[in-house]
Amino acid sequence: MDIVKADVAIVGAGGAGLRAAIAVAESAPDLDVALISKVYPMRSHTVAAEGGAAGVYRDDDSLYKHFVDTVAGGDWLCEQDVVDFFVDRAPRELYQLEHWGCPWSRQPDGRINVRPFGGMKVPRTWFAADRTGFHMLHTLFQTSIKYSHIHRLDEHFALDLIVHDNQVQGVLTFDIQNGIPRLVLAKSVVIATGGSSRCYKFNTNGGIVTGDGMALAYRHGAKLRDMEFVQYHPTGLPGCGVLMTEACRGEGGVLTNKDGYRYLQDYGLGPETPLGHPKSKYMELGPRDRVSQAFWQEKKKGRTIKTPLGDVVNLDLRHLGEKYLHERLPFICELAKAYVGLDPVDAPIPVCPTVHYTMGGIETDGKTACTIKGLYAAGECASVGIHGANRLGSNSLVETVVFGHVAGDEAAKFSREVDFADQNKTEKEAEDLYAASRSIIGAKGHDENMGRIRAEMGQTMDDGVGIYRDDASIRATIAKLAELKARYKKVKVSDDSNVFNTEWLNAVELGFLLDNAYAMAYSALNRTESRGSHQRLDYPERDDKKFLAHSLATYNGDDAPTITYGSVKITKLKPAKRVYGAEGEKAEAAAKAAAEAEAAKEGK
Amino acid sequence: MADKMNMEILRYRPEQDEKPWVQKFEVPFTHETSLLEALCYIKDNLDGSLSFRWSCRMAICGSCGMMVNGTPRLACKTFLRDYAGEVMRIEPLANFPIERDLVVDLSDFIEKLERIKPYIIPKEEKKDDEEYLQTPTQLEKYHQFSGCINCGLCYAACPQYKLNKEFIGPAVIALAYRYNLDSRDAGMKQRLELLNQESGVWSCTFVGYCSQVCPKGVDPASAIQLSKIHSTTDYIISKITPGAD
Numbered sequence: 001m002d003i004v005k006a007d008v009a010i011v012g013a014g015g016a017g018l019r020a021a022i023a024v025a026e027s028a029p030d031l032d033v034a035l036i037s038k039v040y041p042m043r044s045h046t047v048a049a050e051g052g053a054a055g056v057y058r059d060d061d062s063l064y065k066h067f068v069d070t071v072a073g074g075d076w077l078c079e080q081d082v083v084d085f086f087v088d089r090a091p092r093e094l095y096q097l098e099h100w101g102c103p104w105s106r107q108p109d110g111r112i113n114v115r116p117f118g119g120m121k122v123p124r125t126w127f128a129a130d131r132t133g134f135h136m137l138h139t140l141f142q143t144s145i146k147y148s149h150i151h152r153l154d155e156h157f158a159l160d161l162i163v164h165d166n167q168v169q170g171v172l173t174f175d176i177q178n179g180i181p182r183l184v185l186a187k188s189v190v191i192a193t194g195g196s197s198r199c200y201k202f203n204t205n206g207g208i209v210t211g212d213g214m215a216l217a218y219r220h221g222a223k224l225r226d227m228e229f230v231q232y233h234p235t236g237l238p239g240c241g242v243l244m245t246e247a248c249r250g251e252g253g254v255l256t257n258k259d260g261y262r263y264l265q266d267y268g269l270g271p272e273t274p275l276g277h278p279k280s281k282y283m284e285l286g287p288r289d290r291v292s293q294a295f296w297q298e299k300k301k302g303r304t305i306k307t308p309l310g311d312v313v314n315l316d317l318r319h320l321g322e323k324y325l326h327e328r329l330p331f332i333c334e335l336a337k338a339y340v341g342l343d344p345v346d347a348p349i350p351v352c353p354t355v356h357y358t359m360g361g362i363e364t365d366g367k368t369a370c371t372i373k374g375l376y377a378a379g380e381c382a383s384v385g386i387h388g389a390n391r392l393g394s395n396s397l398v399e400t401v402v403f404g405h406v407a408g409d410e411a412a413k414f415s416r417e418v419d420f421a422d423q424n425k426t427e428k429e430a431e432d433l434y435a436a437s438r439s440i441i442g443a444k445g446h447d448e449n450m451g452r453i454r455a456e457m458g459q460t461m462d463d464g465v466g467i468y469r470d471d472a473s474i475r476a477t478i479a480k481l482a483e484l485k486a487r488y489k490k491v492k493v494s495d496d497s498n499v500f501n502t503e504w505l506n507a508v509e510l511g512f513l514l515d516n517a518y519a520m521a522y523s524a525l526n527r528t529e530s531r532g533s534h535q536r537l538d539y540p541e542r543d544d545k546k547f548l549a550h551s552l553a554t555y556n557g558d559d560a561p562t563i564t565y566g567s568v569k570i571t572k573l574k575p576a577k578r579v580y581g582a583e584g585e586k587a588e589a590a591a592k593a594a595a596e597a598e599a600a601k602e603g604k
Numbered sequence: 605m606a607d608k609m610n611m612e613i614l615r616y617r618p619e620q621d622e623k624p625w626v627q628k629f630e631v632p633f634t635h636e637t638s639l640l641e642a643l644c645y646i647k648d649n650l651d652g653s654l655s656f657r658w659s660c661r662m663a664i665c666g667s668c669g670m671m672v673n674g675t676p677r678l679a680c681k682t683f684l685r686d687y688a689g690e691v692m693r694i695e696p697l698a699n700f701p702i703e704r705d706l707v708v709d710l711s712d713f714i715e716k717l718e719r720i721k722p723y724i725i726p727k728e729e730k731k732d733d734e735e736y737l738q739t740p741t742q743l744e745k746y747h748q749f750s751g752c753i754n755c756g757l758c759y760a761a762c763p764q765y766k767l768n769k770e771f772i773g774p775a776v777i778a779l780a781y782r783y784n785l786d787s788r789d790a791g792m793k794q795r796l797e798l799l800n801q802e803s804g805v806w807s808c809t810f811v812g813y814c815s816q817v818c819p820k821g822v823d824p825a826s827a828i829q830l831s832k833i834h835s836t837t838d839y840i841i842s843k844i845t846p847g848a849d
Contacts, residue, residue: 101724110737206659451648495653500704
């Protein structure tokens with residue numbers, strides 16, 4: 001088998017993977033990095049992020065405010081020490097991207113411009129018009145070209161990890177273009193493969209977002225943490241699910257129902273704010289979970305708009321005017337014209353909630369280390385602990401660079417402490433794994449249609465583990481997933497060629513998705529409370545006594561995963577009622593008064 | 605009721621086929637159906653062996669460039685409704701070697717992109733908590749040229765690249781120009797060494813088809829023409845400044 005040796009192997013070349021590679025190249029230029037990606041780096045799904053990246057910038061902002069917004073936004077399921085580190089590092093990473101050429105939007109005097117975002121008290125979202133992920137990704141990719149020690153393995157699919165005695169030894173890849181397996185022997189490995197939202201049928205994600213790294217780590221004994229927390233973005237286009245960025249609302253766009261009524265005021269986000277004057281943490285600038293839940297409630301009340309592509313509400317940007325829209329939201333204008341045939345300058349955009357992001361992922365410590373030695377995870381595939389039960393918009397782009405950087409540094413450090421595994425043994429193992437992976441091709445008796453399994457998986461996830469779920473709906477989904485997993489064992493792959501055999505690779509991806517979906521569904525079943533994006537109709541209240549805890553799914557092959565719970569690190573922000581709008585402001589004032597009284601008491 | 609589209613798709617599998625051949629499909633479509641969705645329909649229901657690249661479905665990842673009735677287009681931003689009553693002929697991007705089916709070999713493009721130093725070569729170092737000031741006007745100068753998604757459509761459209769594979773090509777020149785115009789950058793001299801070569805900006809005969817097919821309005825043709833001004837100035841300065849290289 002073809003073998004490549006690298007001190008550090010990185011799987012995935014989106015925001016987190018590229019940042020990790022550059023971190024190694026800069027801090028440890030004597031080390032060799034293998035950057036493995038199933039697509040060319042600039043195709044990675046970071047490219048599709050639109051709105052921006054959060055980092056404290058303004059004088060009226062503070063790290064503590066970013067911390068509070070993030071922890072409360074996550075319904076207290078965040079690792080508070082990790083959030084502290086995250087908000088502190090965020091600005092530095094964004095300045096770093098600026099130095100590397102990212103075309104951040106500017107104020108007239110040339111300083112960085114920031115925009116408001118949902119659930120954030122102070123505008124702190126750095127943006128590059130409405131193509132922020134695109135610009136961050138291209139900046140990172142182009143910057144990575146400077147470093148000769150980053151060896152890119154473009155269009156190499158990660159089939160498996162090589163793990164001996166709970167220590168990672170390398171990655172078995174498949175060179176898609178040349179149609180040959182290639183073993184990457186590595187002293188440490190960073191997983192940066194993104195989320196798993198393609199488990200769902202209706203989503204904003206690209207076709208490549210199939211949770212590969214999550215599933216691989218999970219199968220090798222790493223735990224998947226908080227997988228029941230799946231984010232619905234409130235504003236996707238009906239039918240295709242294409243994302244209409246939260247920046248539409250940050251810039252002043254409003255959501256109206258079939259009566260033209262700004263319904264968010266009925267769901268704890270009011271009172272109504274004046275048109276064109278968005279107010280932080282009010283109305284359209286509420287957090288994503290609450291805004292998506294409000295849609296569901298409106299639909300139930302019959303106040304959404306029926307269309308052939310499903311129920312929608314209107315995202316109205318018309319009052320912002322053509323000039324401003326073209327400056328701040330040019331991509332949104334382009335997408336609305338292409339995919340729903342209307343110009344946001346003249347007409348409201350029909351939107352509905354769409355699966356967007358997996359808050360959970362591979363369990364890591366605050367420095368991205370997994371429980372498997374030598375293995376690190378960063379970005380959406382990881383659960384490092386900053387998103388809790390609901391991620392705030394613009395925290396994830398910056399997560400990729402903050403924790404990608406950390407993962408690169410940590411993996412470099414680890415690689416200095418160990419040697420390569422025995423090559424003969426590893427090669428033999430890789431050959432066996434490769435043969436097993438290819439064995440589904442043309443296998444006798446395999447007659448299950450792959451597209452159908454994928455479609456049924458997506459439908460049952462939409463139906464049973466959606467914005468609201470209950471015991472019966474989740475159990476129905478679990479039963480369906482069990483059936484699909486059984487059928488998957490007979491999945492038909494007839495293409496027996498080597499070069500660019502996407503039928504076979506799609507089948508491997510479907511296997512990843514099914515395992516991740518199973519973990520999501522069981523984690524959702526066992527959490528009998530409502531918190532953040534996980535809303536149980538049969539358990540509508542948050543239950544801190546039992547569930548101020550991370551769920552941890554352990555892989556059991558064909559059987560149900562074992563779900564256990566781990567503690568949540570609380571440092572300075574004690575759990576409280578999560579409130580927005582006027583109620584949120586009242587609670588904030590009360591907390592401030594209490595803190596001042598406390599300080600005064602201590603002062604005496 | 606869905607309409608039906610007749611599609612002819614170029615197939616080539618290097619391990620099985622001596623040369624490319626055409627496979628015909630009939631695909632149902634509605635008002636919303638994109639070419640990408642039609643191809644996914646074929647793969648899921650009619651022939652699983654058809655290979656093509658795709659991911660984002662929203663014209664930003666740049667994966668799904670291909671020829672549609674002879675024109676380079678993104679499959680995700682092409683709609684069957686616009687071809688109603690016609691036959692759609694789908695082929696891999698022109699001017700690149702075919703890898704398999706609708707997948708082309710992009711390595712020449714990637715290698716050229718790497719060669720022009722597409723990163724900031726800084727004028728001055730900055731502290732890690734401080735930005736380079738860049739006014740909206742300075743940003744505006746290069747912003748359009750930073751919007752390239754590397755989809756390769758402009759190479760498929762370029763008559764010069766068709767004849768001469770040494771030509772650096774539209775997207776890469778636009779990218780070099782983007783960095784040359786960036787107020788934070790001081791690398792123009794290094795990039796001009798490449799742009800001034802015969803395979804650089806002077807190869808372009810200004811047909812402008814690259815800009816017509818660009819799905820993002822980057823306008824590489826104007827980047828090439830404007831780069832010629834940089835190149836000329838650089839040439840003249842090198843002639844009148846003793847010792848300059």
